[in-house]
Amino acid sequence: MVELLTEEGLERFGEVAAGHVGEGGIPGLVALVARGDTVHVEVEGSLAVGGVPAKRDSLFRLASTTKPIIGLAALALAQEGLFSLDEPVDRLLPELANRRVLTKIDGLLDETVPARRAITVRELMTFTFGFGMSKDMLFAAEPWPVVAAAGRLHLHTLGPPNPADQPDQDSWMERFASLPLMAQPGDRWFYNTGASVLGVLLARAAGMGLDEVVRTRVLEPLGMRDTAFWATDTCRLATAYGATPDGLEVWDPPEGQWSRPPAFCDGAAGLVSTADDLLALARMLLRGGEPVLREGAVREMVRDQLTPKQRARDVRGFLDGRSWGYCISVVTDGPRAGAYGWDGGLGTTWLVDPARDLTVIVMTQLVFGMARPPQVHADLQVAAYAAVPG
Secondary structure: OOOOHHHHHHHHHHHHHOOOOOOOOOOOEEEEEEOOOOOEEEEEEEEOOOEEEEOOOEEEEEHHHHHHHHHHHHHHHHHHOOOOOOOEEEHOOHHHOOOEEOOOOOOOOOOOEEHHHHHHHHHHHHHOOOOOOOOHHHHOOOOOHHHHHHHOOOOOOOOOOOOOOOHHHHHHHHHHOOOEEOOOOOOOEOHHHHHHHHHHHHHHHHOOOOHHHHHHHHHHOOOOOEEEEEOHHHHHHEEEEEEEEOOOEEOOOOOOOOOOOOOOOOOOOOOEOOOHHHHHHHHHHHHHOOOOOOOHHHHHHHHOOOOHHHHOOOOOOOOOOOOOOOOOOOEEOOOOOOOOOEEEOOOOOEEEEEOOEEOOOEEEOOOOOOEEEEEEHHHHHHHHHHHHOO
């Protein structure tokens, strides 16, 4: 029988996982490496400091690892003929017709010019529709006017997720549409907001809530029973922590923001899930998309969709050597070229390497302190690759 993952490599994977848990590290984690039919899971520590032990089916907030799931739902609806990727969004999102665009990205809100053309669905999926987060924004001495305005509107699309404070879907869309774009449609890549707006478009196209769209088009076909926009069993949900100079500080408790249905199901960062549910997602993509998508749609989703001009500036600091497909990052260079996946800033990473038939999933409750994940994620990915024979 062919050895898909070496015994020595899996032992090292376990040692790396255990080494990051405990005093001075993280309270707990679930780490999974899979190749073919071989699945190895390490469960370490607890769901909270001094709390109950973590389990294989423990729930973690996906944050931005939500995005690929929304991208899949979008392709599924397009496959049904509910919209075309290259059609203007105006039919389903009339609030975004006749956009205005800032003359300077950090300029005053009333200093605008007309958009040269309408936004397309594809540009929402590739995050090139003209609005979102950039690295320059994060290091500005004072909040840009558009950032300050988005904060006053409680959109929570230019920073961490906050489902308890977001308005309902139509109100969110109306408020967002009161802001100008930061760039002309198609000119630049900006992070995050494309998935939030895309979620509204999907709900309207299907005539149901985004939670129902995701459930019927992705979760149920794949048997992802534990993935949702809120945790019905909060006893299984990890406490989210942020790191401070004085140690870990609770960012969100189990009975907090993800313990009840949100007013706005945010396609950018709203889901909770388990390691095994994310494995089901990876395996669907690796086998070509069935039963969710046709194979050609998967190939398009996980290939680099950005032009050199779009990649030139804003991807640095967010993607670091990767590019962007449809709501998913794509590795374009180096030994992992062709791999895809994405990271969730509340503590998760999800990596799929089709050339090696390898999936690596790391679920923790530690909020990222910067754009890139904490070291535990990189160390476990390195250990997973080292467990591949030859």
